[in-house]
Amino acid sequence: MELVVSLAIGVLAGSGVWLLLRPRTFQVTIGLALLSYAVNLFIFSTGGLRIGADAILGRGEVGTLAAFTDPVPQALVLTAIVIGFATTALLLVVLLAARGLTGTDHVDGRERER
C-alpha cells in the first residue's frame, strides 16, 4: 500500500509541477490543484497508513497505537483541503479577471512575440 500511495503522490506532484511551468493560466491552476492533492495525500500519509483502524476512541476504550490511527494528520488534511479549495476558487476568479482585462490567457498578460 505504501508503494501505491507514494507512486500516486509522485505522479500527482510531477504532473502538477509540469503544469505549473506552462504558460497558460488554466494549466497553472490545474497544476496547483494537482500539487495540492499530492500534498494532501502526503500529509495524510505522515500519520502512518492503516486500513480499517479508528481515529477516535469509543466510550471507555483505552487507546493504543497498535489499534488506532493518528487523528492529527486527518484533522490537518481536512483544514488543508478546505483552505486549498478556497484559495483555488479565488485564483479562478482572478484568472477570469485577467483573461477579461488583458484579452489573453498567458500568465504574463501578453503573448510571446514570435
Added chain:
Amino acid sequence: MIAWTDHLVIAPIVVPMLAGAATVIAGNGRRRLLAGLGLASTVLLVLLSAMLLVTADAPGVRIYRLGDWPVSFGIVLVLDRLSAMMVALASVLGFAAFVFSLARWHRAGAHFHPLFQFQLMGLNGAFLTGDLFNLFVFFEAMLAASYGMALHGSGTARVRAGLHYIVINLLASLLFLIGVSVVYGIAGTLNMADLAARVADIAAEDRALLEAGLAVLGIAFLIKAAMWPLGFWLPGTYAAASAPAAAILSILSKVGIYAVLRIWLLLFGDGAGSSAAFGATALTAGGLLTVAFGAVAVLASQNLARLAGASVLVSSGTLLAAIGMGQAAVTGGALLYLAGSVLAIGALFLLVELVERGRDIGADVLAVTREAFGTGEHEEDGEPGERDAIGVPIPATVATLGVSFLACALLIAGLPPLSGFLAKFAILSPLFAPGGGAPRPLAWVLAAALILSGLATVVAMVRAGMDAFWASPAGRPQRVSIVEFLPVALLLALCVALTVGAGPALDYTTAAAEALHVPANYLRGVLGTPEDGR
C-alpha cells in the same frame, strides 16, 4: 478562573475578526457605518497592542490556552516581547493605512473593509500563535485577505501582478504544508515549544529528514520574506497595489522574517544538539545576496513605487543577514531596524501615492532615460524671462511632502540623525566589539553590504526626490487632504520617537533577542514545570 487581563492576549485577533464580520453584515452601501467600525477596530487595536507591549516587557512569557486545553493537546497563543512588538507594529501600520484609505481608496472597490480587518486578524494571529499548524492557518487568513487587498482598485496592472502573487504564494503554502507534515511525522508534535524541547532527542537517522522538513518550511517563509532568489515577485506586486494595501503588504514580508526568527532560533539554538545553528550560513549568504539584488533594484527603479518595493528587498536582506550572524546583540539591533523600517517603508508607500498624484505617468521613466543617455535635458522652455527671474515657487503641499520624503529617505538609507542609522549601527557595533576577538570576515562583508546598500538608496532617492519635487512643473497643484497626510506624519513621528527613545527601544529589542537566543524561559512558560502541569 483566570483574570480578565489574561484574555487580552487573544484580543488582537478577536477585535478585527468581529469588526470584519460586522462590516460584512453591514454591506457595501453604508459607508459611514463601515468607516466608523473600521476606525473603532483599528484604534482599539492600537490601544490593546500598547497595553500588550507594556505587559510583555518582563522576563517570561504569557500564554493563552484556547479552550483551556492542556498545552500538549490544544493550541496556545504565546505573548513575548517579540510578538508584542510585531503586533504593535501591525496595529500602528493598520491604523495609519486605514485612516489614509478613508480619503478615497476605501471607495475604490467592493469589500475593502472586511478584507482590511481580516488582514489585520491574520497578521496578529501569525505573530501570536505558538503552534506550527495554527501559524499556517493564520498565514492563509492573512494571505487570502492580501490577495483581495493587492487587487483592490482593479485594473490590468494589478490583476496581472496579483495573479503572479497569488500563484507564488499558493505554491509557498504547499511547501509550508509539506514542511509541517514532515515535522509532525518525525517529532510527533506541532507545538513550537514542545518541538524545541524534543529536537535534541531526535534519533540520528531521523535528524536529516527533520532538517529537510524544516528547510522546506524555511523556504516557504523566505518566499514571503522575499529572499533572493525567491523574491522576484515582490517589487512588481507592491508597486502595482494601491497605497494603503501596499503599506500593509510591507509588513507582510516581515511576517516571513518573524517566522524565520522565531522558529529558527527556537529549534536550532544552542540546545538543539548536533543541529545547532543549522542553515546559519545559508541565511546570511541569502540575506547578503538579497541586499545586493535589492540595492541594484533600487538604483534601477524607474518610478517611486518600484523604488519603495525594492527598498523592502533591501530591508529584508539586511534583516536576514543580521539574523544569520547568530548573535543576540546583533539580533537586537536587527529588531530595532525592523521596527524602524516597517514604519518608514509604510510611510513611503503612502507618500508615493500622494507625490505621484499630480504627475504625468511616465515622467519618471523619461527622467531616468534622459539621465542615462544625456539627451534633451536642456530644452528651452519657450518663455523665459519672468519665471527665471523669480524662480518657481514651491507650493506648501509640495514642500510638506518633500520634507516627509526627505525623512523617509534618511530613515530607509540609514543616514544620521534618524533611527535607521542608529539601528544599522546597533547591528554592526556588536560584530566589531573590542574584546570579542578579531571580527569574522563575514562581519566585514555585512558592514560593506549595509553601507553600500545605504549609498544606493541615497542615490536613488535623491534622484527620485529631485525629479518629483524640484523638476516637476508647478502648474498643477496637488490636492492632498489632511486625512491623507496625517497617517504619513504619524508614522514618521513614531520613527522620530524611535530615534529619541532609541536607548529604551534598543534595551527592549535586545532583551527580546536574548530571550529568543536562550529560549529556556519560553519553553518553561509554554510547557510549564511538571508541578503546575495539568
